[in-house]
Amino acid sequence: MVGTWCVQAITIETVNKASEVMCVRYWIPNEVGGGCNEVRMGNKWDIQVTDRWKAATVWATEGGCGGAHCNTGPPTGVTQFEITVDGGWSNDYYDISALAGFNLGLTVAPTNPTCASQICTSLSTCQGVVPGGPDRTKACKYGSASYVLTFIK
Template sequence: MAGGNGATTRRQLTLFPLHVTLVFQLLCAKRAAAATSFSFANQCAHPVWVGALSGATSPQLARTGFYLAAGATSGLAAPSSGSWSGTFWARTGCAVDEGTGRLACATADCGSGDVACDGRGPAPPVTLSEVTLAAPGSGGLDFYDVSLVDGFNLPVSVAPSHEGCQAAACAGDVNAACPSDLRVLSGGEVVACKSACNAYGSARYCCSGDYGTPAACGPTSYSQAFKAACPAAYSYAYDDASSTFTCSGADTYHITFCPAT
């Protein structure tokens, strides 16, 4: 009997670590397959209509546009397999035209005529939140930024949930400091600020043609005005050094419109 009981005990001790290992592996696999999520908060005093556009090789998200009331929050999940890249932005001053029944927005309209943007990007000027996610479980880095390369319509921040990862943000009011020749007016109010590329289309301001390299295309007085208002945001095409952020292990990216300064 004593020999039998000892054999049973040894077998249980052998199986127990294997059971724990299998459970741990299953939990890790489940975590690796879990999708990163995006949360959206509207801290503006007015509603916004969020737009979402996936990159050319990335699958479309479950929603490509939605209404977000002042003070409201919402969320989206990224695809659970493979890497993902895309942009988010806020449309403002949107209303349905009584004659056509189409939605039109004062800033950052995607031209779909609907709340959903259905694969259409925003018309500049627009503040963009750009995110590139590494494949789940790969251990790779996510990249994210706030870009004013296509101008500015309202302040935005992108903050990873992972401790130690820095937020990318343009919390300043660029409209208040917008040069007069870049202003977009509605009802006498500055509602957006064009980039110099949007306004003039020149190779110098667009970093194209002979100016299509970082060495040839440095900051201008226009981009420096953007940088002064939002030091952590892209102010022109090659403004990488102080404007691109990386993070590994974030479960959620919090995107806030009109974040507190």
């Protein structure tokens, strides 16, 4: 264990099943920055997570990243995966948010089968879109799962 930067092996695997190419981005507001990567149809990009991921967001837009700045928060109009790692009671907390808009379908599948998946294929079918709704934020034991995010059209 190396200070506060050590974390159980948590990976966010992003999968493109949406378009020819898309730009996947993540943002951690309590850190300096985030990152982005162009992901071609059928390919994936793995993001390594640290325990400093508090209120982090992952989203994608169709098309390439094209020299865009990766160190910015999400724009309005995008479907977002939100996660807080080790957010209390030794849990990771996560959800799909379409409150700021919807651009791509998104599924979240934790690798731990005891942790709940979420599906948001269209704005009207998004689980967790209603604040305070029963499907909103899910909890998974800290370090017990990685997360597979599949962007779909």
